[in-house]
Amino acid sequence: xxxxxxxxxxQAGNILDPRAKLxxxxxxxxxxxxxxxxxxxxxxWAAAATWALCTVHSHLGRSAGTxxxxxxxxxxxxxxxxxxxxxxxxxxxxxxxxIVLVGGRAFSRSTGTGELAAALQRLxxxxxxxxxxxxxxxxxxxxxxxxxxxxxxxxxxxxCLGTPRSPAAAATTAWWAMVSxxxxxxxxxxxxxAAAELRGxxxxxxxxxxxxxxxxxxxxxxxxACCVAAALLSWK
Amino acid sequence: xxxxxxxxxxxxxxxxxxESTEALHDICLTVRPGEFVLLTGRSGCGKSALIRCGSGxxxxxxxxxxxxxxxxxxxxxxxLRTWEIAEHVGVTFQDPxxxxxxxxxxxxxxxxxxxxxxxxxxxxxxxxxxxxxxGLWGIRRRLTAALSFGQKRRAGIAGILALGPRLLLMDExxxxxxxxxxxxxxGNVARIAAAHGGSVxxxxxxxxxxxxxxxxxxxxxxxxxxxHGNPRAAMDGRFCARYGLxxxxxxxxxxxxxxxxxxxMTDLALTARGVCFSYPDCQRSYGHRGPVLAxxxxxxxxxxxxxxxxxxxxxxxxxxxxxxxxxxxxxxxVHRCGNNQRRSRGSGVAYVGHxxxxxxxxxxxxRELDSWLxxxxxxxxxxxxxxxxxxxxxxLTRHPLALSEGESRRLAIAAALAAQxxxxxxxxxxxxxxxxxxxxxxxxxxxxxxxxxxxxxxSNDPDLLCRMPACAIRLGAxxxxxxxxx
Numbered sequence: 037x038x039x040x041x042x043x044x045x046x047q048a049g050n051i052l053d054p055r056a057k058l059x060x061x062x063x064x065x066x067x068x069x070x071x072x073x074x075x076x077x078x079x080x081w082a083a084a085a086t087w088a089l090c091t092v093h094s095h096l097g098r099s100a101g102t103x104x105x106x107x108x109x110x111x112x113x114x115x116x117x118x119x120x121x122x123x124x125x126x127x128x129x130x131x132x133x134x135i136v137l138v139g140g141r142a143f144s145r146s147t148g149t150g151e152l153a154a155a156l157q158r159l160x161x162x163x164x165x166x167x168x169x170x171x172x173x174x175x176x177x178x179x180x181x182x183x184x185x186x187x188x189x190x191x192x193x194x195x196c197l198g199t200p201r202s203p204a205a206a207a208t209t210a211w212w213a214m215v216s217x218x219x220x221x222x223x224x225x226x227x228x229x230a231a232a233e234l235r236g237x238x239x240x241x242x243x244x245x246x247x248x249x250x251x252x253x254x255x256x257x258x259x260x261a262c263c264v265a266a267a268l269l270s271w272k
Numbered sequence: 273x274x275x276x277x278x279x280x281x282x283x284x285x286x287x288x289x290x291e292s293t294e295a296l297h298d299i300c301l302t303v304r305p306g307e308f309v310l311l312t313g314r315s316g317c318g319k320s321a322l323i324r325c326g327s328g329x330x331x332x333x334x335x336x337x338x339x340x341x342x343x344x345x346x347x348x349x350x351x352l353r354t355w356e357i358a359e360h361v362g363v364t365f366q367d368p369x370x371x372x373x374x375x376x377x378x379x380x381x382x383x384x385x386x387x388x389x390x391x392x393x394x395x396x397x398x399x400x401x402x403x404x405x406x407g408l409w410g411i412r413r414r415l416t417a418a419l420s421f422g423q424k425r426r427a428g429i430a431g432i433l434a435l436g437p438r439l440l441l442m443d444e445x446x447x448x449x450x451x452x453x454x455x456x457x458x459g460n461v462a463r464i465a466a467a468h469g470g471s472v473x474x475x476x477x478x479x480x481x482x483x484x485x486x487x488x489x490x491x492x493x494x495x496x497x498x499x500h501g502n503p504r505a506a507m508d509g510r511f512c513a514r515y516g517l518x519x520x521x522x523x524x525x526x527x528x529x530x531x532x533x534x535x536x537m538t539d540l541a542l543t544a545r546g547v548c549f550s551y552p553d554c555q556r557s558y559g560h561r562g563p564v565l566a567x568x569x570x571x572x573x574x575x576x577x578x579x580x581x582x583x584x585x586x587x588x589x590x591x592x593x594x595x596x597x598x599x600x601x602x603x604x605x606v607h608r609c610g611n612n613q614r615r616s617r618g619s620g621v622a623y624v625g626h627x628x629x630x631x632x633x634x635x636x637x638x639r640e641l642d643s644w645l646x647x648x649x650x651x652x653x654x655x656x657x658x659x660x661x662x663x664x665x666x667x668l669t670r671h672p673l674a675l676s677e678g679e680s681r682r683l684a685i686a687a688a689l690a691a692q693x694x695x696x697x698x699x700x701x702x703x704x705x706x707x708x709x710x711x712x713x714x715x716x717x718x719x720x721x722x723x724x725x726x727x728x729x730x731s732n733d734p735d736l737l738c739r740m741p742a743c744a745i746r747l748g749a750x751x752x753x754x755x756x757x758x
Contacts, residue, residue, distance in 0.1 A: 170383075171373065173373075174374070186630045188630075192622075192631065195622075196644075196693055212634075224370050230363075232373065234357065235387055235432075236359070236435075238354055238355050242389050244392060244395065246386060246399060
């Protein structure tokens with residue numbers, strides 16, 4: 037039996053078609069970039085609603101939730117209290133950046149690689165672009181694991197030998213951590229390239245998909261609503 | 273030339289690497305349909321190079337100079353394009369992290385067949401078959417980032433099996449797998465090979481798992497094949513000793529070789545009481561919300577070794593990190609009893625994990641070891657003894673990052689021993705170790721324990737476990753495993 041956590045975090049959600057989610061995120065980005073002062077609050081609430089919607093079937097983690105809460109709070113405060121002051125501009129920028137980050141993260145955490153590849157293929161995206169995106173995603177995930185490994189090793193070394201006390205020693209430590217990180221990353225890239233080649237990565241012709249996608253009524257409604265909202269916000 | 277030969281190699285020589293060293297010399301090898309070949313030998317003998325040459329990765333992806341002739345299913349390898357090779361050969365690499373591309377296990381298994389443009393029903397059928405063979409069908413929608421190291425290994429193998437290759441080249445597939453998974457996967461692979469005329473070549477140090485399935489044994493030394501014949505030869509301890517192989521667990525050389533003397537549980541170095549641990553992000557806890565560790569009690573005394581074993585995903589690594597102080601337990605306490613005079617730096621606990629390369633901070637192996645030396649050990653020749661003990665003498669002037677995986681692990685263990693910690697914690701220390709280096713490792717650990725150190729090792733390696741003292745703790749499959757896994 038798969039428990040609830042597995043459904044949320046252990047596996048990708050599939051309530052919405054990835055194409056609908058793509059349209060939703062793109063509309064949100066457009067609106068985030070285009071909306072003026074008068075619509076800031078509406079935008080903030082739209083972002084919060086999107087975040088809540090994505091959270092239902094993807095586990096964003098505490099950091100993303102906190103980030104979004106801060107963004108909503110900052111946006112609301114800026115809109116209500118500071119009016120045209122420079123702090124309002126800073127808060128507005130922060131809100132936009134948060135919307136972009138959280139929207140992207142919600143999308144990636146709730147969409148499987150296979151689903152995304154299938155959706156892009158259905159949207160007639162070139163095979164080379166789809167494969168490049170898959171490889172990049174694999175590399176980004178790997179990057180995260182390498183960062184974790186480097187951080188853990190630094191703590192293990194400090195636990196055994198003590199924390200470097202002088203700034204020079206700390207700088208040396210940071211430098212060697214970076215060197216190790218780069219060396220391992222290059223090795224990982226090499227092996228991943230080899231593994232990809234031996235799994236037909238460079239084969240010409242069409243790529244097929246395990247996933248058969250279905251663009252339902254809900255997907256259509258979401259896309260239409262997002263497009264209208266983005267158009268309205270951009271026009272204003 | 274028999275057209276039915278899966279792989280035919282004639283007079284193959286290969287030079288690669290920054291120093292263009294000769295990795296393979298005049299290799300001749302034929303793999304016939306239905307054969308299960310066990311390829312073994314000491315670390316650095318050329319096993320991985322042979323697999324890379326046999327699949328065309330050298331010189332297509334990894335630069336190198338190759339001479340000789342290689343034929344795959346009767347066709348010269350040089351005339352095949354790389355994606356065509358993918359239809360004939362499946363290769364699994366040593367590090368499973370380096371061959372996962374997608375976010376879920378199911379997508380990972382489908383990645384190869386999708387690239388080959390197979391129809392959707394066939395992809396679905398192959399994916400199901402591959403995932404059932406590797407015991408991952410029950411957790412097929414789990415994120416690959418949420419898997420344990422052993423589960424990642426199985427996902428990598430599933431991705432290759434889904435391609436349906438007629439020749440399977442596997443580089444250390446059993447390392448870090450628990451015994452049940454290793455036997456199950458290798459057994460399934462052997463059955464497929466026998467039923468469909470496929471062939472399997474397994475490069476492995478843990479020959480105990482593979483011997484029961486192997487139809488032929490090949491031993492390499494210094495880039496050449498030095499033995500070619502019946503796998504039963506490796507059941508002989510003297511044969512293994514001659515070629516530096518790991519002796520099978522049942523042989524006289526494979527029995528317990530060191531025991532703890534004078535250990536008193538009152539002389540505690542580390543205690544854990546009621547330790548529970550849950551990751552705040554479910555993704556890290558192998559996809560489960562429940563605790564990875566539940567109410568663990570543990571006493572580690574000076575002059576003893578403690579072995580933690582359990583199936584893949586049972587939380588061994590998490591427990592080690594909690595003991596090392598790298599993770600804070602959700603509840604319960606870990607107490608490091610620090611009355612040892614040697615605890616002049618840090619917390620007196622040394623931890624060597626899966627990625628030892630990140631521990632290094634110097635440009636030479638010799639300097640790296642010096643940087644770890646305990647102040648009181650600088651007066652004597654501790655570093656020299658450790659390099660001799662762990663066979664690092666020939667790499668003292670090399671950069672730590674230029675070492676092989678096995679050498680890198682040996683250096684990390686030597687460095688941790690040089691620091692003379694009160695507690696030494698090792699996670700799967702024997703991965704990539706041949707018989708000779710396993711002996712070296714056991715010697716070094718025996719001396720550490722005899723000198724009053726407390727050793728904690730997490731491992732699934734039967735060659736290591738059977739020679740360690742009996743103070744063993746077995747974790748259940750609560751965190752990652754399920755009935756469907758295996």
